[in-house]
Amino acid sequence: MTALTDDTLPMTPRAMRDEMIMFGIMAVLLAVVPFTGIYPFFVMQGLCFALVACAFNLLIGYGGLLSFGHAMFLGTAGYCAAHALKVWNLPPELGIVVGTAAACVLGIITGYVSIRRQGIYFSMITLALSQLLYFIYLQAPFTHGEDGIQGIPQGRLFGIFDLSRPTTLYYMVLIGFLAAFLLIYRTINSPFGEVLKSIRENEQRAISLGYKTDHYKWLAFVLSGTLAGFAGALKVFVAQNASLTDVHWSMSGEIVLMTLVGGLGTVFGPVVGAFVIVAMQQYLASFGQWVTVIQGVIFVACVLLFRRGIVGEVAHFFKRSL
Amino acid sequence: MAAETPELKRTGAERESMQALYAQLLVGLINGSFYALLSLGLAVIFGMLNIINFAHGALYMMGAFVAYFLLNIWGINYWWALLLSPIVVGIFGMILERTMLKFLTGLDHLYGLLLTFGLALIIQGVFQNFFGSSGLPYSIPDQLRGGMNLGFMFLPVYRGWVVVFSLVVCLATWFLIERTRLGAYLRAATENPTLVRAFGINVPRMITLTYGLGVGLAALAGVLSAPINQVRPLMGADLIIVVFAVVVIGGMGSIMGSIITGFALGVIEGLTKYFYPEASNTVVFVLMVLVLLVKPTGLTGRAA
Numbered sequence: 001m002t003a004l005t006d007d008t009l010p011m012t013p014r015a016m017r018d019e020m021i022m023f024g025i026m027a028v029l030l031a032v033v034p035f036t037g038i039y040p041f042f043v044m045q046g047l048c049f050a051l052v053a054c055a056f057n058l059l060i061g062y063g064g065l066l067s068f069g070h071a072m073f074l075g076t077a078g079y080c081a082a083h084a085l086k087v088w089n090l091p092p093e094l095g096i097v098v099g100t101a102a103a104c105v106l107g108i109i110t111g112y113v114s115i116r117r118q119g120i121y122f123s124m125i126t127l128a129l130s131q132l133l134y135f136i137y138l139q140a141p142f143t144h145g146e147d148g149i150q151g152i153p154q155g156r157l158f159g160i161f162d163l164s165r166p167t168t169l170y171y172m173v174l175i176g177f178l179a180a181f182l183l184i185y186r187t188i189n190s191p192f193g194e195v196l197k198s199i200r201e202n203e204q205r206a207i208s209l210g211y212k213t214d215h216y217k218w219l220a221f222v223l224s225g226t227l228a229g230f231a232g233a234l235k236v237f238v239a240q241n242a243s244l245t246d247v248h249w250s251m252s253g254e255i256v257l258m259t260l261v262g263g264l265g266t267v268f269g270p271v272v273g274a275f276v277i278v279a280m281q282q283y284l285a286s287f288g289q290w291v292t293v294i295q296g297v298i299f300v301a302c303v304l305l306f307r308r309g310i311v312g313e314v315a316h317f318f319k320r321s322l
Numbered sequence: 323m324a325a326e327t328p329e330l331k332r333t334g335a336e337r338e339s340m341q342a343l344y345a346q347l348l349v350g351l352i353n354g355s356f357y358a359l360l361s362l363g364l365a366v367i368f369g370m371l372n373i374i375n376f377a378h379g380a381l382y383m384m385g386a387f388v389a390y391f392l393l394n395i396w397g398i399n400y401w402w403a404l405l406l407s408p409i410v411v412g413i414f415g416m417i418l419e420r421t422m423l424k425f426l427t428g429l430d431h432l433y434g435l436l437l438t439f440g441l442a443l444i445i446q447g448v449f450q451n452f453f454g455s456s457g458l459p460y461s462i463p464d465q466l467r468g469g470m471n472l473g474f475m476f477l478p479v480y481r482g483w484v485v486v487f488s489l490v491v492c493l494a495t496w497f498l499i500e501r502t503r504l505g506a507y508l509r510a511a512t513e514n515p516t517l518v519r520a521f522g523i524n525v526p527r528m529i530t531l532t533y534g535l536g537v538g539l540a541a542l543a544g545v546l547s548a549p550i551n552q553v554r555p556l557m558g559a560d561l562i563i564v565v566f567a568v569v570v571i572g573g574m575g576s577i578m579g580s581i582i583t584g585f586a587l588g589v590i591e592g593l594t595k596y597f598y599p600e601a602s603n604t605v606v607f608v609l610m611v612l613v614l615l616v617k618p619t620g621l622t623g624r625a626a
Binding site for chain 1: 343368374375422425426431432435436437439440441442443445446447448450490495540559560563564566567569570600603607608610611613614618619
């Protein structure tokens with residue numbers, strides 16, 4: 001298996017410092033958004049997708065596993081959180097826990113099945129599993145089929161913070177995003193992350209060194225799915241609905257596209273990519289189906305011309321790790 | 323018909339229920355034909371190009387649309403479409419291979435998947451822009467109208483034709499690859515392209531032709547399905563995911579394996595439609611999970 005990122009730099013103190021500075025800049029920029037007049041709904045949506053893309057990137061960029069079914073975590077967590085909030089009347093924090101836990105369980109099950117095959121088969125299996133869930137959700141009564149779960153109450157976080165106020169909601173989403181981002185960053189640079197990278201580079205050798213690679217891949221899959229589910233649960237508060245769109249294969253494709261545009265295997269790439277794609281959909285909404293065509297063209301252009309993605313190209317130019 | 327045989331002495335309700343079962347079995351066989359033709363094409367392409375062709379569903383749709391254009395713009399009938407549509411779409415595929423897929427040689431498998439996924443989005447998006455999402459009718463050719471009474475069931479001639487013709491095409495493809503000199507070159511080039519090139523065989527041209535062949539099979543399935551399922555821009559989008567599951571179950575190592583798995587899964591799906599309709603959309607995926615749990619390498623394939 002050829003490496004995805006042909007110029008991954010070793011984790012030096014300088015690289016670590018660069019990335020922490022970038023993280024600081026990103027956090028500050030995102031924190032001042034409510035004071036700039038930028039439409040907070042747009043940024044919140046971007047943050048949720050950025051988190052899904054980061055979780056997806058943990059698998060593909062560091063484990064070499066291309067999941068074509070990550071929408072199933074987004075959608076499952078969304079449905080479960082929405083159901084918990086609306087039907088069980090749980091408070092927001094428990095709604096998020098229910099959604100995230102559902103994605104975690106789903107990750108344990110689907111991961112067990114899909115890591116049994118490598119490479120291209122893994123992608124096809126994850127795609128088929130997410131299609132299986134799509135049909136289940138289409139028929140299950142609690143999802144309300146084509147209508148989805150609508151009018152979800154936002155409630156008060158910990159009984160104090162009123163999430164129906166856009167600014168409060170924004171900071172909850174932002175804090176959730178930053179915390180999950182740091183968790184992913186820590187994972188990448190942990191001994192666990194190093195083993196994962198070694199599996200990406202040469203699985204046979206990792207096995208010969210005594211690592212149970214299946215366990216590592218499974219754990220990475222569960223972690224990635226859980227975090228994608230966490231993003232899905234947060235998204236319920238932003239969109240106030242949970243629908244079949246979030247489980248459809250085209251959503252999985254968009255998650256792949258976001259990460260590819262930003263840069264596979266880069267720390268900040270998925271965030272940049274997610275905002276680029278969400279912004280594109282916002283501004284091109286009036287073009288109807290041409291948005292699909294443009295997405296397709298971006299896919300083709302990225303694969304043929306910019307395999308490093310936006311952040312990857314920038315990092316390569318400055319010879320930094322971003 | 324011999325109405326005195328014990329099978330036909332059943333009550334009317336029982337007979338009706340058996341009729342429904344046979345009808346679903348036939349639908350299953352037809353879907354199985356499409357699964358077989360499509361997974362066969364995927365397997366052939368994967369063997370030579372090391373690419374999973376995500377655009378396969380979109381090209382299947384294009385096959386149906388080319389047949390539709392031929393009939394409604396130039397008045398060219400179904401029989402010519404059966405020949406011309408795979409050629410047109412095959413040439414389109416070969417252009418894609420020459421201009422884009424070619425540059426992926428030596429890169430990770432997943433880039434092929436991503437590129438062809440992008441191509442599928444482009445093709446489907448363009449057709450959706452011009453034709454919306456609803457279906458366009460394509461009528462059954464006069465020679466294949468009507469039906470036959472087989473005694474135990476009524477068989478619409480066109481549906482029988484689709485099953486028989488697909489089977490013949492599948493077997494012909496198997497023969498071409500497993501039993502002819504050209505097929506031997508192809509199999510050799512799959513194993514070791516460099517060595518085959520050293521024998522003076524033009525491997526890049528063979529790769530292009532292989533992609534054209536695989537894509538042509540998809541287009542042929544599209545033409546066959548046009549009178550049954552109507553012509554829709556998204557007709558291949560969901561189908562290709564089922565075909566992926568078929569490929570995971572059967573593995574891509576063997577041509578005959580793809581054919582048998584395709585037909586078998588179609589029949590199982592048809593039976594599910596009869597016995598437990600709620601699961602008919604999901605049964606192939608559930609079977610995939612079961613196969614992965616019991617025999618992770620797939621039924622016929624080698625470990626990947």
